[in-house]
Amino acid sequence: xxxxxNRDTRVIxxxxxxxxxxxxxxxxxxYGTRMVGGVTPGKGGETVADLPVFNTVAEARDATGANATMxxxxxxxxxxxxxxxxxxxxxxxxxxxxxxxxxxxxxVMPVVEQSQSRLIGPNCPGVITPGECKIGIMPGYIHxxxxxxxxSRSGTLTYEAVWQLTQLGHGQSTCVGLGGDPLxxxxxxxxxxxxxxxxxxxxxxxxxxxxxxxxxxxAAYVKEHVTKPVAAFIAGRTAPPGKRMGHAxxxxxxxxxxxxxxxxxxxxxxxxxxxxxADMGAAMARAIQRRG
Amino acid sequence: MKIHEFxxxxxxxxxxxxxxxxxxxxxxxxxxxxxxxxxxxVCAVKAQIHAGGRGKGKVVGSEQRGVELAKSAEDAARIAExxxxxxxxxxxxxxxxxxxxxxxxxxxxxxxxxxxxxILVDRAAGSPVLIASTAGGMDIEEVAAKTPExxxxxxxxxxxxxxxxxxxxxxxxxxxxxKSWRYAEQFFxxxxxxxxxxxxxxxxxxxxxxxxxGTLVALDAKMxxxxxxxxxxxxxxxxxxxxxxxPAEIRAAAAGxxxxxxxxxxxxxxxxxxxxxxxMDLVKHHGGEPANFLDVGGGANVEQVTEAFRIILSDPxxxxxLVNIFGGIMRCTTIATALxxxxxxxxxxxxxxxxxEGTEVEEGKKILASSGTSIITADGLTDAAxxxxxxxxx
Numbered sequence: 297x298x299x300x301x302n303r304d305t306r307v308i309x310x311x312x313x314x315x316x317x318x319x320x321x322x323x324x325x326x327y328g329t330r331m332v333g334g335v336t337p338g339k340g341g342e343t344v345a346d347l348p349v350f351n352t353v354a355e356a357r358d359a360t361g362a363n364a365t366m367x368x369x370x371x372x373x374x375x376x377x378x379x380x381x382x383x384x385x386x387x388x389x390x391x392x393x394x395x396x397x398x399x400x401x402x403x404v405m406p407v408v409e410q411s412q413s414r415l416i417g418p419n420c421p422g423v424i425t426p427g428e429c430k431i432g433i434m435p436g437y438i439h440x441x442x443x444x445x446x447x448s449r450s451g452t453l454t455y456e457a458v459w460q461l462t463q464l465g466h467g468q469s470t471c472v473g474l475g476g477d478p479l480x481x482x483x484x485x486x487x488x489x490x491x492x493x494x495x496x497x498x499x500x501x502x503x504x505x506x507x508x509x510x511x512x513x514x515a516a517y518v519k520e521h522v523t524k525p526v527a528a529f530i531a532g533r534t535a536p537p538g539k540r541m542g543h544a545x546x547x548x549x550x551x552x553x554x555x556x557x558x559x560x561x562x563x564x565x566x567x568x569x570x571x572x573x574a575d576m577g578a579a580m581a582r583a584i585q586r587r588g
Numbered sequence: 589m590k591i592h593e594f595x596x597x598x599x600x601x602x603x604x605x606x607x608x609x610x611x612x613x614x615x616x617x618x619x620x621x622x623x624x625x626x627x628x629x630v631c632a633v634k635a636q637i638h639a640g641g642r643g644k645g646k647v648v649g650s651e652q653r654g655v656e657l658a659k660s661a662e663d664a665a666r667i668a669e670x671x672x673x674x675x676x677x678x679x680x681x682x683x684x685x686x687x688x689x690x691x692x693x694x695x696x697x698x699x700x701x702x703x704x705x706x707i708l709v710d711r712a713a714g715s716p717v718l719i720a721s722t723a724g725g726m727d728i729e730e731v732a733a734k735t736p737e738x739x740x741x742x743x744x745x746x747x748x749x750x751x752x753x754x755x756x757x758x759x760x761x762x763x764x765x766x767k768s769w770r771y772a773e774q775f776f777x778x779x780x781x782x783x784x785x786x787x788x789x790x791x792x793x794x795x796x797x798x799x800x801x802g803t804l805v806a807l808d809a810k811m812x813x814x815x816x817x818x819x820x821x822x823x824x825x826x827x828x829x830x831x832x833x834x835p836a837e838i839r840a841a842a843a844g845x846x847x848x849x850x851x852x853x854x855x856x857x858x859x860x861x862x863x864x865x866x867x868m869d870l871v872k873h874h875g876g877e878p879a880n881f882l883d884v885g886g887g888a889n890v891e892q893v894t895e896a897f898r899i900i901l902s903d904p905x906x907x908x909x910l911v912n913i914f915g916g917i918m919r920c921t922t923i924a925t926a927l928x929x930x931x932x933x934x935x936x937x938x939x940x941x942x943x944x945e946g947t948e949v950e951e952g953k954k955i956l957a958s959s960g961t962s963i964i965t966a967d968g969l970t971d972a973a974x975x976x977x978x979x980x981x982x
Contacts, residue, residue: 371816371819372819372820394885395816396816397787397814397816397817397820398709398789398814398816398817399709399716399746399784399787399814399817400817402709402714402715402716402746403746403747405714405715406714406715406745409714421916433916434916435915435916435946435947438945438946448862449862450860450861450862450863451860451862451863451916452858452859452860452862452863452914452916453860453862453863453866454862455914455916455945455946456863456866456914456945456969459914459945476861476862478709478711479709479711479714503862505861505862505865506865508711508712509711509712510711513712529866531862531863531865531866531869532865532866532868532869533869533872534865534868534869534872534878535865535868535881536848536850571873572869572870572873572969572970573863573866573867573869573870573969574870574968574969574970574973
């Protein structure tokens, strides 16, 4: 078991004829993902990496039975690509694209919420269930099958955490990159629910960062609803204030968003804290050990 | 991307948001002429810099404030003289302050009450939100922390805009007289429309003024735009004033890099924003001070990495560089080749510690090992941090 993706997931790539889309489609194929096709408007009938290319997502779905999509469409057209995937009824939409205008995402969010689709990202590394299915840009070899669920707002920081877990002998059930943009399809809480319900996930490691209040909300959820051991790291403890968070950005969360506030909320929920980025795997190990 | 107050007001005026008449002046004579042309008994002379807190800010070496009232053309010239080409320090500029290159001379108005409003995209609501408060003219972050009940917020759909009822709801909660509600409706709805049409990421009006005539006017305007949407707003991109920005940060942006200058001595070159922030945390954890945040992004090439080195080395405080790459899209061979090339073309003398992991890591390490450069390689984060801190302190 795992969450979101497994060996039966049938995946298409939107933007497969682009350089990056093709490179990572090949990477996913090499990992063993069941890639079944791709979509680029106007390039239907071509093949990339021996996979059929379709003009529309609906055609690709009908011809291949795809139930997941990986989006590499350039930023000006990416929100539309997400909407197309949702309209075609694709269950899992993973948007890798970085740089989508935030108001484009504000238009996409309510459509996704009212649909049967789940959106991961944008601006994320993707989702991987080690040994079964990789959808995204993460290096496959650092992962190993196991029982720790991993989720993060940052791509390369996730790789770092996974690598530490693997070296400590803790394999992963599924690793989910939520995405670094202000508006993303799935939150920590959405994924916590899935990990808590998944019998194959025994512990959860999360990586957050300064800004917003997603980590505080996740901490409150863990305190109330999560029975499995949880460890966390917050990036940006030493970041100077005001550089990335807008002035009014701090208002809506009523003074939340600092690393200190997040760490306090996480500790209060009984979550094991990684004191440095080199300590993420070890913090997970401590949390598991503490529960016996 | 930020713009000046006078530019924001031009955009707002065109969008139907009530603002006062004003003129930009780059010399005291122009300020004097502006006062005469505006023809009101009192004008505000306002320093134009990309930072807030100007009213309480002071010019270095004098008592001159960043915003002052002028009662005559001579007054306007005197205030402009005290500001132009001077360094203004406010709560938002940091102690080094910012040079004032132009002032905005704005006609006065009779103020009944000062309010606050802002629009931003709220992560939790998943939509833009109009925020308003009766605590105008004050430090709004302090208001939010101490009296969150004074902060009102109304989320709105970008395409439907703010509902008239939402504007009335705010007007009622702000305790505006009912005769002013139609002005509130017009003001708030036009403001929300402008935010969406211009792809702003922050639009802050502090203070928003209720005039004694019962109308609403934006007395100040601060606008920040979504960099990701500038491709569809060439006219706004043209408003960029690079003299207001850190030169190294402009250079970095031109090369597609994300760079923030800090005050330490260990330059950091990392891929991914989260890992870049964590690398700064790590350096500090081991007793060093980061000189910068630098994210080379997911798919950097040799030219970008070389430019990243040049930017880091342009900071005279840098005594050593830590490269931390976990390759996903970025292949370790790309970064290794770039490191070797950069060390040859840029020719730096400070110690360079490199930690590579991820896609094509073995080939990348081979490139470094066979390069004949003095690059120090590290295994893992702790090893890398210890090596760079030791090298800088040696």
